[in-house]
Amino acid sequence: MLTFYHAPNSRSTSVKVLLHELGVADQVKTVTVNIPRQDGSGARDPANPHPEGKVPYLTDGTDHVRERAAIILYLTDRFPAAGLGRPVGDPQRGAYLSWLFWYQGVFEPVAILSWTGLSHPAFTASWRDYDTAIQRLDEVLTQQPYLLGKEFSAADLLCSGPFAWFGDQMPATPAILDWVARCQDREAVRLVAER
Structure with a gap:
């Protein structure tokens, strides 16, 4: 179980x-x-x-x-x-995996570093910086409603979370803010919030 x-x-x-x-x-x-x-x-x-x-x-x-x-x-x-998700063999499997692990290995660390004001050349050389991460999201989300295209996925749930959680403390573009609003306007989000 x-x-x-x-x-x-x-x-x-x-x-x-x-x-x-x-x-x-x-x-x-x-x-x-x-x-x-x-x-x-x-x-x-x-x-x-x-x-x-x-x-x-x-x-x-x-x-x-x-x-x-x-x-x-x-x-x-x-x-x-x-x-x-996207099962093995699906043409979007690689993109799905990439967004999940981009969030965990790149975005969350640079978001925390940006929020704390910590900076070091080794961080930006290894992980990139917050502005670069935002630019990547914006490039995708100005062309389509969700990270994998027209349909919401678990990658959207994971990657949009910090913007919903921290709000104005997470600088974002209009395309990102619209995406976050779409990701938060879901029955499952409302159910968990109510409980």
Whole structure:
């Protein structure tokens, strides 16, 4: 049985939304756990099996998955009928994987560095910079409504999250803001927000 470890108002919220988008929220056991928060509140929860006490964390019998992009890929591959991922052999599989891992390996680090005001040539040489990341998103989203074209995917859910979460603290272009509004105007987002 799939078990999802979740802390409200954290990075795991996007996975909770994904479970609703996939139509499998009732098929996955959700365990709410406590986590240390940036403001000093919270604490590591002994009920959370994540080796670092983080969320999201997903177990499937004796197997486990951590890191949002990996969990999103695992779930969209496990439940392909919803059409939120791209299965092996799909002509958009590479683009789908690229957006998931671009977010995890490039965008989130540069967004955090930009937000904190930290800068170093090694960061921009390795990860790029925030403006370059925004330019890439804008180039795609001025030509199509979602990252993979006309249809919403789990890549949109993951990549739009920080803009929805941090709002004005995340500088963005009009095309990006419109995309974020589309990604937030979904029944699964409303369901999770209400709960």
